[in-house]
Amino acid sequence: MARGVSSSRDAVTGGSGGRVAGLLAELEPLGELVTDPDVLASYSHDQTGPGMVEAGRPAALVRPRHTAEVQAAVRAAARHGVPIVPRGAGSGLSGGANAVDDCLVICTERMGELVDLDPASLYARVQPGLINAELGKAAAAHGLRYAPDPASFEFSTLGGNVATNAGGLCCVKYGVTRDSLLGLEVVLADGTAVRVGRRTRKGVVGYDLTALFCGSEGTLGIVTEATLRLMPEPPPLATLAASFPSLGSAGAAVARISAATTPAVLELMDRTTVAAVEAMAPQGLDESVDVLVFGCSDAPGGAALVEVERMAALCEAAGATLAATTDEAAEGRMLMSARRLAYPALERLGATMLDDVCVPLGTIPALLEGVEAIADRSRLTIGTFGHAGDGNMHPTIVYDAADQGEVERARSAFAAIVCLALELGGTVSGEHGVGSLKRPFLDDELGSSRPLQRAIKAALDPAGVMNPGKAI
Amino acid sequence: MARGVSSSRDAVTGGSGGRVAGLLAELEPLGELVTDPDVLASYSHDQTGPGMVEAGRPAALVRPRHTAEVQAAVRAAARHGVPIVPRGAGSGLSGGANAVDDCLVICTERMGELVDLDPASLYARVQPGLINAELGKAAAAHGLRYAPDPASFEFSTLGGNVATNAGGLCCVKYGVTRDSLLGLEVVLADGTAVRVGRRTRKGVVGYDLTALFCGSEGTLGIVTEATLRLMPEPPPLATLAASFPSLGSAGAAVARISAATTPAVLELMDRTTVAAVEAMAPQGLDESVDVLVFGCSDAPGGAALVEVERMAALCEAAGATLAATTDEAAEGRMLMSARRLAYPALERLGATMLDDVCVPLGTIPALLEGVEAIADRSRLTIGTFGHAGDGNMHPTIVYDAADQGEVERARSAFAAIVCLALELGGTVSGEHGVGSLKRPFLDDELGSSRPLQRAIKAALDPAGVMNPGKAI
Numbered sequence: 001m002a003r004g005v006s007s008s009r010d011a012v013t014g015g016s017g018g019r020v021a022g023l024l025a026e027l028e029p030l031g032e033l034v035t036d037p038d039v040l041a042s043y044s045h046d047q048t049g050p051g052m053v054e055a056g057r058p059a060a061l062v063r064p065r066h067t068a069e070v071q072a073a074v075r076a077a078a079r080h081g082v083p084i085v086p087r088g089a090g091s092g093l094s095g096g097a098n099a100v101d102d103c104l105v106i107c108t109e110r111m112g113e114l115v116d117l118d119p120a121s122l123y124a125r126v127q128p129g130l131i132n133a134e135l136g137k138a139a140a141a142h143g144l145r146y147a148p149d150p151a152s153f154e155f156s157t158l159g160g161n162v163a164t165n166a167g168g169l170c171c172v173k174y175g176v177t178r179d180s181l182l183g184l185e186v187v188l189a190d191g192t193a194v195r196v197g198r199r200t201r202k203g204v205v206g207y208d209l210t211a212l213f214c215g216s217e218g219t220l221g222i223v224t225e226a227t228l229r230l231m232p233e234p235p236p237l238a239t240l241a242a243s244f245p246s247l248g249s250a251g252a253a254v255a256r257i258s259a260a261t262t263p264a265v266l267e268l269m270d271r272t273t274v275a276a277v278e279a280m281a282p283q284g285l286d287e288s289v290d291v292l293v294f295g296c297s298d299a300p301g302g303a304a305l306v307e308v309e310r311m312a313a314l315c316e317a318a319g320a321t322l323a324a325t326t327d328e329a330a331e332g333r334m335l336m337s338a339r340r341l342a343y344p345a346l347e348r349l350g351a352t353m354l355d356d357v358c359v360p361l362g363t364i365p366a367l368l369e370g371v372e373a374i375a376d377r378s379r380l381t382i383g384t385f386g387h388a389g390d391g392n393m394h395p396t397i398v399y400d401a402a403d404q405g406e407v408e409r410a411r412s413a414f415a416a417i418v419c420l421a422l423e424l425g426g427t428v429s430g431e432h433g434v435g436s437l438k439r440p441f442l443d444d445e446l447g448s449s450r451p452l453q454r455a456i457k458a459a460l461d462p463a464g465v466m467n468p469g470k471a472i
Numbered sequence: 473m474a475r476g477v478s479s480s481r482d483a484v485t486g487g488s489g490g491r492v493a494g495l496l497a498e499l500e501p502l503g504e505l506v507t508d509p510d511v512l513a514s515y516s517h518d519q520t521g522p523g524m525v526e527a528g529r530p531a532a533l534v535r536p537r538h539t540a541e542v543q544a545a546v547r548a549a550a551r552h553g554v555p556i557v558p559r560g561a562g563s564g565l566s567g568g569a570n571a572v573d574d575c576l577v578i579c580t581e582r583m584g585e586l587v588d589l590d591p592a593s594l595y596a597r598v599q600p601g602l603i604n605a606e607l608g609k610a611a612a613a614h615g616l617r618y619a620p621d622p623a624s625f626e627f628s629t630l631g632g633n634v635a636t637n638a639g640g641l642c643c644v645k646y647g648v649t650r651d652s653l654l655g656l657e658v659v660l661a662d663g664t665a666v667r668v669g670r671r672t673r674k675g676v677v678g679y680d681l682t683a684l685f686c687g688s689e690g691t692l693g694i695v696t697e698a699t700l701r702l703m704p705e706p707p708p709l710a711t712l713a714a715s716f717p718s719l720g721s722a723g724a725a726v727a728r729i730s731a732a733t734t735p736a737v738l739e740l741m742d743r744t745t746v747a748a749v750e751a752m753a754p755q756g757l758d759e760s761v762d763v764l765v766f767g768c769s770d771a772p773g774g775a776a777l778v779e780v781e782r783m784a785a786l787c788e789a790a791g792a793t794l795a796a797t798t799d800e801a802a803e804g805r806m807l808m809s810a811r812r813l814a815y816p817a818l819e820r821l822g823a824t825m826l827d828d829v830c831v832p833l834g835t836i837p838a839l840l841e842g843v844e845a846i847a848d849r850s851r852l853t854i855g856t857f858g859h860a861g862d863g864n865m866h867p868t869i870v871y872d873a874a875d876q877g878e879v880e881r882a883r884s885a886f887a888a889i890v891c892l893a894l895e896l897g898g899t900v901s902g903e904h905g906v907g908s909l910k911r912p913f914l915d916d917e918l919g920s921s922r923p924l925q926r927a928i929k930a931a932l933d934p935a936g937v938m939n940p941g942k943a944i
Binding site: 455 | 678862
């Protein structure tokens with residue numbers, strides 16, 4: 001350990017060297033300070049595609065077990081002016097947990113306790129390092145569930161889910177992380193621990209600081225405990241898969257379904273993605289298929305099949321060539337298999353830049369048409385799939401990472417897609433966060449609220465020590 | 473008008489006199505400045521029970537039609553150091569819109585336009601003075617609805633709903649105002665107009681300032697436009713009414729229903745309220761009835777009746793003496809009539825103090841038992857009813873406003889109920905807001921987050937000009 005410290009000390013130079021050395025000397029007696037460069041490297045970035053965002057070299061890593069240890073680390077870093085980068089499992093996709101040079105990484109992976117689960121009052125209190133799926137299992141033992149289901153639910157932490165306001169497939173019916181978040185304990189930039197929010201289902205006392213911290217990507221404080229709302233386990237799903245000959249007809253189907261029903265899942269994938277899936281694992285789809293739409297219902301009282309049949313009728317009225325429904329679980333998984341393969345099938349084709357934009361529902365066809373035009377112009381494959389019922393799409397740019405010209409075209413296409421989403425009245429990130437990846441587009445989206453956003457940051461973290469260069 | 477101005481000028485004295493005179497001189501050319509004391513008196517308070525909170529004497533009232541007029545009024549007031557009290561319809565129940573002496577009241581009642589309704593993207597943009605029910609009508613023309621349904625929905629404004637984060641009966645399934653709020657335009661304390669939020673269903677860019685303004689009771693700025701989410705009109709309701717011999721059995725039924733189903737409505741009223749309703753409009757309930765529970769389902773696919781029958785079975789398993797269900801609209805209204813009469817029946821008995829606390833679901837029986845003990849101790853009638861599925865209860869204290877001793881006992885009982893809710897892990901206001909009524913209890917609830925709450929206020933309104941003495 002001591003050798004690790006000195007090697008890190010050697011690595012830092014200039015003005016930050018003394019600050020870092022002071023911090024390390026102070027943190028070392030607290031135990032388990034990590035300065036081994038190889039270990040640090042693995043804690044220096046999230047899962048954003050290679051080369052898409054920078055990751056700096058941290059000076060040290062701590063993995064506290066308790067709030068008090070988080071406070072001690074934050075206080076020490078603040079005292080020495082060393083920037084702090086908080087992280088959970090590092091499963092983010094926008095560089096939000098990427099290190100900056102000479103920072104202290106505070107990883108919550110050892111704070112994985114389920115503090116309390118109250119099945120009568122339908123909430124759980126968790127440490128931030130608990131994995132989303134672990135809470136799901138604990139809730140299921142009481143016939144309950146924790147609704148938010150980011151694709152990373154089997155390995156992402158609940159603290160990370162809160163910090164990014166993570167989404168997922170079931171948001172369309174059950175909302176994003178914020179909608180299941182009742183209260184928080186947060187360690188602020190000065191090391192103070194505060195509790196915000198509540199454990200009741202409703203409450204209007206004080207400003208909604210819980211929502212303010214949710215999605216703030218560690219730039220306002222570090223979540224050390226979350227109180228999360230639990231729900232009844234939903235009835236079994238019935239499933240719909242429908243094929244469309246055009247973007248317009250698929251867009252109309254999504255709009256009609258959204259205006260008339262409450263799907264538990266409403267997904268879409270475009271022809272580029274369909275072709276990639278066919279090439280990887282043939283689904284028997286013919287070439288006329290332009291768009292696939294997937295829907296699920298978890299309507300109670302035995303009505304789930306009735307509901308997906310209603311969605312199927314809306315698809316057919318909008319021009320679907322085929323609409324299959326089932327309430328059998330195995331058949332439902334089969335109908336959804338193409339959707340599950342969407343990203344793996346595109347990843348097979350090369351390096352990928354996974355975008356995450358969200359537009360008003362009525363503009364989904366315009367977004368998809370625009371993305372096709374960008375793909376043509378860029379001479380790149382761009383497959384789009386995503387959460388159609390929320391307007392939250394993941395155009396995925398495939399490129400050859402070894403071809404610098406192609407990398408440049410991919411970057412330009414990425415920016416063009418983000419700008420298109422803004423033009424359509426949308427947002428540059430529906431669920432992955434700004435991190436460092438989307439910061440160049442931040443000002444365009446925030447517009448007149450920029451000074452206010454900065455005033456909040458300045459009020460809570462005047463020295464700018466918390467996750468600098470991210471989110472805001 | 474000029475006489476109104478001078479009479480108001482005469483009324484103000486001391487240090488604030490010059491400031492107010494300066495403000496009036498500046499605002500007068502803008503037109504329609506109201507200084508008539510009788511008119512001002514009617515704009516000086518909300519609907520909080522008489523004598524429960526103070527209301528000051530405003531210096532003037534403006535009723536702008538556009539954002540620019542709100543900005544002009546705010547800038548003028550800020551320049552002269554005159555406090556601003558924003559208001560909509562004044563239907564609040566916690567003094568949040570009550571005037572302070574020598575303030576400028578800015579009432580949004582003339583900003584009642586539906587700016588835009590996009591049925592394809594399922595949102596509406598509204599001016600703040602639009603009545604909740606008017607948006608409901610406009611949405612219904614497209615087969616859509618705006619979900620939040622405070623009891624005041626036929627006369628309260630959407631700006632007021634946003635400012636208080638208003639609740640209602642359908643929150644238990646569809647959430648509070650914040651859950652249907654996508655974005656805002658707000659005029660800040662310095663007169664700047666900013667847009668926050670978005671019109672997409674999801675979005676994680678920037679701090680969630682939309683949630684921060686929602687429920688801030690006009691202390692951070694004045695809402696001049698709101699973008700609100702619309703939903704499909706739900707299927708017809710089926711209804712359940714069940715009677716229980718004890719608080720414990722009714723509480724168990726609420727817990728079981730909440731853990732297993734998704735009611736669209738889940739309400740409760742205690743024996744004091746039942747007796748008041750029987751005395752006003754006999755429902756044929758026998759004396760053994762201790763608690764009534766009401767539930768509704770709007771499950772799709774014809775399953776609503778199945779769902780309320782499931783709730784009825786859960787009630788019976790928990791000890792209900794009777795559980796009636798129906799999916800006929802007229803019969804459903806009959807089953808719910810006792811609930812609708814709850815507050816009118818209690819109001820007939822004397823002056824009322826309507827409380828609004830919210831506790832974790834599992835503690836509802838403890839809350840109701842505690843309220844009964846407080847009623848006994850205070851020698852007062854206290855009837856409790858409310859949104860059981862959210863744990864949000866309205867203990868209603870009946871007293872003789874002419875009997876000073878009784879008024880004092882009523883105040884003490886009110887405070888005891890609020891403290892009991894806090895002891896049970898609850899909040900002092902589930903949906904009515906802090907206003908000025910609940911401020912004495914604010915610090916107990918906010919605890920360690922008090923400095924943070926104040927830091928937010930200081931960052932957004934450093935001079936403290938926006939609705940001083942409210943909410944925070």
